[in-house]
Amino acid sequence: MTPAARIAAAITVLDQILSGSPAEQALLRWSRASRFAGSGDRMALRDLVFGALRRRDSLAALGGSLTGRGLMIGHARQAELDLPAIFTGARHDPAPLTEAEAALTPPETLPDDLPDWLRPAWTAALGPQAAEVARAMTDRAPLWLRVNPARTTPDAAVAALAAEGIDTVPAPDFPQALRMTSNERALARSAAYRDGLVELQDLSPQQACALLPLAPGLRVLDYCAGGGGKALALGGRQPGMTITAHDALPDRMADLPARAERAGLRIALEARPRGPFDLVVTDVPCSGSGTWRRTPDAKWRLDAAQLDELLALQAHILDRAAPLVGPGGHLAYMTCSLLTAENEDQIRAFHARQSGFVAVMQRLWTPLQGGDGFFLALLRRD
Structure with a gap:
């Protein structure tokens, strides 16, 4: 053509x-x-x-x-x-x-290429950076890889990919994340990918997973597992943990057993997980406002009614996941959203509903830092 x-x-x-x-x-x-x-x-x-x-x-x-x-x-x-x-x-x-x-x-x-109805919430959430982040959302998102430490090292992964004509650059101060700079479409057929040396995962969720407290012997639950990216990232970071994956729609996890085998990990799939767990990760359904570079039609399809439905679902998931956290354990709440209503406001509302959890940390990443927009709140159960 x-x-x-x-x-x-x-x-x-x-x-x-x-x-x-x-x-x-x-x-x-x-x-x-x-x-x-x-x-x-x-x-x-x-x-x-x-x-x-x-x-x-x-x-x-x-x-x-x-x-x-x-x-x-x-x-x-x-x-x-x-x-x-x-x-x-x-x-x-x-x-x-x-x-x-x-x-x-x-x-x-x-x-500014933002939906009119959403602009006030966008500005309130991002403050002085709102316009700059909106401009960043009009660019194509970079593709990031996560090096699997259960299989290789960052330097060896870079070399293995380069040998197959795929060039990568490590993230500053976070070398286990590699940004692809050439031949991106060759990844799926590369030996490095097939042998589990690397997985596709954006920079910001990698950084969020790296902040979670892990230790040998812990019981970890990826409560909204989807394809299992968080479970794989956590398992690769810390051998010797028991990792369970759950999703309300089990078909989303269909590829996870094969991905886990490729990565050299064992992950149990559970329709009805039973606690207590030492760490429960809830990467909840959200507006995806942090990933609109990758799914730009979602920006224009979202409306206020859909956002309200998502807010109710997020609160429901938090309330369902909280009892699965054992004493002294942690609950991680994650979204790929930049909106306060889905992030900080959800955590404030959770604290108002649930006693016995204390805030450990909160962090928001934006595309200005290289990856997608992403939010993490880490709570500890007394």
Whole structure:
């Protein structure tokens, strides 16, 4: 496909997303209907679509309309592409620019690419950094790897990946996290990944897991395990612990046994975990506002009613997990959100409902620190 044909395809997919279709479904639908497209075309299309969703409102202002066509005109203007050479109307190219589109004067100040209803909460949560974090959310997120200390060392992992043409850079002051700088799509077929030397995991949850208190012999529960990334990270850090994984939707853990075997770990899957545990980790469902670089359509799909439902679910999970913590044990509350309502406010409300827990620490990471937005609160049971 030519660059212009890819932009035409992006217009089609974006129109479906703007009409309510989830981004992944719209991309999959296009891929199935476009057997002629190669893997490079599909990857390029994905980059166009996700890039447009990250900058939806600002590109719409540059392109003159909140449509797939408007977003792609805005993209072309922002990237300083030759619009007449792209919008030709020939073969698979988009239709030529109208007089109004060609004559559009972009506004001096572009929107901040945040939902209007959420902006006050965003500003309240992030204060002086709010605008800078919003700008960071319009960039593509880096891909991070977690070195598995049960299998290798950071230096050896860097060398093994480099031998397969995958370049990485260790995070400053946190060398067990490697940022991929080239050949990212080769990771899944690499020996380093297949042999459990590294796992995909963002920087901030790695840093959060590194702050949790671990020791040989502890009983650890990953209460909202999903794919099991936290369980694997904790198990790799400290051998000799008993690690249990639980999820309200067990199918989410389907790949965890194979991942654990690859990592050289044993993790028990439990539908009804029974305490007491020395550490219970609750990485709860949330708005995902800290990960909107990776799932930009989620930013525009979230509404106030959905956020309220998430807040109720988070409180419910905390109340269900708390009794599983043994005396002297710890409860870790995690979200990939930047919003105070899902973070600090949840912990304040938990303390008001539950006695016997004391605050140990709280920490918020933002994309300005290299990874996704992420929140950790660590509590200890008396």
